[in-house]
Amino acid sequence: YFHSEKQTDGGKNCFCELKGSINDCSCNVDTVDYFNNNRITPRLKSLLIKDYFRFYKVNLKKDCPFWNDDDSKCAMKFCSVHPCEDKDIPEGLKGQHNVEKPFHKYISETQRNDCNEDLNAELSYLNTSISQQAQLDFEKWANFDELGENFCILDDHEEGAEYVDLLLNPERYTGYRGESAHRIWRSIYLENCFGERKQGKSILTPMNKSPYNGLCMEQRAFYRLISGMHTSINIHLSSNYLQSEPTDFVRPTGIWGRNLNEFNSRFSPEATDNEGPHWLKNLYFIYIIELRALAKAAPYLRKEQYFTGSDEEDMEVRAAVNDLLNIIESFPTHFNETLMFTGGFESLKLKSTFREKFRNISKIMDCVGCDKCRLWGKLQIQGLGTALKILFSGKFDNKVSQTEDENDKFKLRRGEIVALFNAFGRLSNSINELEEFRKIMR
Numbered sequence: 001y002f003h004s005e006k007q008t009d010g011g012k013n014c015f016c017e018l019k020g021s022i023n024d025c026s027c028n029v030d031t032v033d034y035f036n037n038n039r040i041t042p043r044l045k046s047l048l049i050k051d052y053f054r055f056y057k058v059n060l061k062k063d064c065p066f067w068n069d070d071d072s073k074c075a076m077k078f079c080s081v082h083p084c085e086d087k088d089i090p091e092g093l094k095g096q097h098n099v100e101k102p103f104h105k106y107i108s109e110t111q112r113n114d115c116n117e118d119l120n121a122e123l124s125y126l127n128t129s130i131s132q133q134a135q136l137d138f139e140k141w142a143n144f145d146e147l148g149e150n151f152c153i154l155d156d157h158e159e160g161a162e163y164v165d166l167l168l169n170p171e172r173y174t175g176y177r178g179e180s181a182h183r184i185w186r187s188i189y190l191e192n193c194f195g196e197r198k199q200g201k202s203i204l205t206p207m208n209k210s211p212y213n214g215l216c217m218e219q220r221a222f223y224r225l226i227s228g229m230h231t232s233i234n235i236h237l238s239s240n241y242l243q244s245e246p247t248d249f250v251r252p253t254g255i256w257g258r259n260l261n262e263f264n265s266r267f268s269p270e271a272t273d274n275e276g277p278h279w280l281k282n283l284y285f286i287y288i289i290e291l292r293a294l295a296k297a298a299p300y301l302r303k304e305q306y307f308t309g310s311d312e313e314d315m316e317v318r319a320a321v322n323d324l325l326n327i328i329e330s331f332p333t334h335f336n337e338t339l340m341f342t343g344g345f346e347s348l349k350l351k352s353t354f355r356e357k358f359r360n361i362s363k364i365m366d367c368v369g370c371d372k373c374r375l376w377g378k379l380q381i382q383g384l385g386t387a388l389k390i391l392f393s394g395k396f397d398n399k400v401s402q403t404e405d406e407n408d409k410f411k412l413r414r415g416e417i418v419a420l421f422n423a424f425g426r427l428s429n430s431i432n433e434l435e436e437f438r439k440i441m442r
């Protein structure tokens with residue numbers, strides 16, 4: 001798949017590969033185009049502006065764990081993200097409602113001594129006092145158990161985590177580029193994807209050529225997911241590009257819009273040694289993976305309260321989510337995840353490496369030197385990680401249970417749900433934007 005079969009031909013454009021099969025699945029590009037642009041994008045656009053989905057809690061203050069990032073500080077003030085003030089956050093999101101505490105059964109309030117007074121008080125004495133330290137340990141144990149099935153590091157409970165209003169900080173052109181951005185992508189592709197690493201290979205050498213030949217389906221899928229996300233980021237910065245003066249970056253007077261030259265320079269066969277059209281196709285691959293994850297988790301997602309504290313809006317959100325999930329479930333050719341990681345012990349090992357590599361990439365997001373890019377990078381990786389957890393942790397393989405206790409075991413955290421829907425929203429918007437670029441080019 002990774003190797004371009006055709007030579008450059010002056011008549012080809014960015015869209016030359018966007019036809020027929022998406023590869024590695026039984027689905028076609030045009031089926032996705034029609035389904036997404038007509039049925040999914042309009043619904044997501046109205047859903048993602050609701051309070052439950054627009055406020056995302058994230059820790060943007062973590063240091064890069066892999067290299068000294070002094071040189072990767074964003075040189076532009078336009079990259080900064082303004083966290084929400086307390087007064088702007090819906091009351092329901094600040095409280096404890098819906099916050100899962102897997103260690104709750106160990107804490108003192110839940111261990112009331114209900115013993116019959118007739119019983120020997122001393123014999124039945126249960127020491128229910130649990131030290132602060134022990135409670136912290138329980139939390140650590142619970143987090144450890146949870147980590148086993150997670151594909152990303154979840155940082156919304158950390159000290160530096162703050163709510164960010166996604167509508168006030170849209171993903172768009174920031175001017176983040178050069179060595180810092182390249183180091184992130186290089187590290188992701190050459191050190192954290194599968195395949196032989198070619199020493200000294202330039203970032204500008206197309207990354208989907210020979211080092212990736214001969215990979216198995218799972219390893220190829222890993223690369224295609226990352227490449228698809230990269231494509232989506234680069235489509236957004238081309239379609240939400242600053243058209244007016246550079247000083248307009250943060251002014252409301254700034255004019256933002258599509259920049260066809262930017263788009264072509266990133267995806268045309270001529271500018272990318274024929275690879276751009278394949279990168280665009282990878283966008284469709286990540287799309288159908290997240291689409292399938294939403295379909296698979298639909299019974300659980302329907303049971304969520306989407307609580308923000310506003311009864312009316314919460315009800316609207318539940319109805320809109322239900323409507324979206326019905327449409328998603330009706331997609332005719334969903335990805336078949338049961339074909340992946342089948343093959344005994346070797347495939348278990350492969351799955352574990354897959355998860356480790358993905359987790360590492362989620363940590364690399366703390367090295368992104370532009371806050372706005374870091375915010376959207378983290379959100380999209382967390383959304384994809386949640387999709388992978390739904391597809392491959394085994395927790396969502398059975399039918400939704402009738403008992404609340406059983407369902408609690410599979411509960412996703414609010415941050416995971418917000419990231420999953422917003423990440424899918426990004427992909428959906430990118431596919432829609434491709435149609436707009438196509439129209440401009442006609």
Ligand SMILES: Cc1cc2nc3c(=O)[nH]c(=O)nc-3n(C[C@H](O)[C@H](O)[C@H](O)COP(=O)(O)OP(=O)(O)OC[C@H]3O[C@@H](n4cnc5c(N)ncnc54)[C@H](O)[C@@H]3O)c2cc1C
Pocket residue numbers: 171172173174175176177178181182184185203204205206207208226227228230231233234237266279280368372373374376377
């Ligand atoms: C996590 C993250 C988030 C970012 N968010 C933003 C943002 O919101 N706004 C913004 O303006 N900039 C953002 N950037 C920067 C942006 O992605 C580019 O890195 C930057 O614009 C420089 O582009 P470039 O043309 O040098 O190639 P890059 O996009 O940096 O790509 C580097 C190399 O990777 C290969 N490549 C390119 N695309 C693909 C693909 N889809 N699949 C496989 N290989 C590929 C090519 O060989 C290319 O030369 C972000 C960067 C990162 C790492």
